[in-house]
Amino acid sequence: MKKILVLFAHPKFEKSRANAALVDKIINKEGVTFHDLYERYPDFNIDVEVEKKLLLEHDIIVWHHPFYWYSCPPLMKQWIDMVLEFGWAYGPNGNALQGKKSLNVITxxxxxxVYCETGTNSFSVNEFLRPFEQTANLCGMLYFPPFAVMGTHKVGKGILDNYANQYDKLLDLLQQNMAVTDVKGFYFLNDIPQLNT
Ligand SMILES: Cc1cc2nc3c(=O)[nH]c(=O)nc-3n(C[C@H](O)[C@H](O)[C@H](O)COP(=O)(O)O)c2cc1C
Structure with a gap:
């Protein structure tokens, strides 16, 4: 079974509805390490060696966060800036993450x-996530399409529970070594047949 590291960043988790539903479902899942960055590093002082060790111990890295200003909350960016060091994650001999898989789980x-050329946000979510995709590429990681809960303000409890069940199933598939090529052509992991039967 592949080991999954969920890197979670939500600056106001105590007020969360959408992420609370997702996290509640997977927080104690076997083979999944749930790592709450705002809880661990409220002062933004990231322990780089601890984070690097965690990365090495896992096969799949999930960047799980609400979408804030078309990106991630600042502590997740800080994590990327501090942890993915030159000569370790990329650059000469920077091959620590080669072959691992990564994806964004967002709300x-x-x-x-509204996330399309003619919508109010002009671009797709996949386009906004390009920095993550290219970060994964640069580090030799294989990048999946995102899993997304969208329109959170209008989504009721029952639908959130459905998304949470899908997230749980998605982690099962990743643990069973689902490949990026298995989901080729899908913009969202939400849409793959295995999550909709
Ligand atoms: C500071 C801030 C920035 C946000 N930026 C965006 C955004 O760029 N795009 C978007 O669709 N929603 C945006 N939102 C809405 C959040 O994504 C949404 O409230 C969140 O995903 C809901 O999840 P939660 O119930 O776990 O908090 C923003 C919210 C806040 C507080």
Whole structure:
């Protein structure tokens, strides 16, 4: 079974609805390490050696966060800036993460419909996530399409529970070594048939 590290960043988790539902479902899942960055590093003082060790111990890295200003909350960016060091994660001999898999799990206030060329947000979620995709590429990681809960303000409890069940199933598939090539052509992991049967 592949080992999954969920890096979670939510600056106001105590007020969360969407992420609370997702996290509640997977927090104690076997083979999954749930790592709450704001809880661990409220002062933003990231312990780089601890984080590098965690990365080495896992096969799949999940960047799980609400979408804030078309990106991640600042502590997740800080984590990327501090932990993915030159000569370790990329650059000469920087091959510590080679072959690992990564993906974003996000929640957005905007609906799917507004994230397109003709919508109010002009670009797709996948386009906004390009920095993550290229970060994964640069570090030799294989990057999946995102799993997204969108239009969070209008999504009721029952639907959030469905998303949480999908997230749980998705982690099962990743543990069973699902490949990026298995989901080729999908913009969202939410849409793969295995999560919709
Ligand atoms: C500071 C801030 C910035 C946000 N930026 C965006 C954004 O760029 N796009 C978007 O769709 N929603 C945005 N939102 C809405 C959040 O993504 C949404 O409230 C969150 O995903 C809901 O999850 P939660 O219930 O776990 O907090 C923003 C919210 C805040 C507080």
């Amino acid at each position: 957005t206030g905007g609906s799917r419909a």
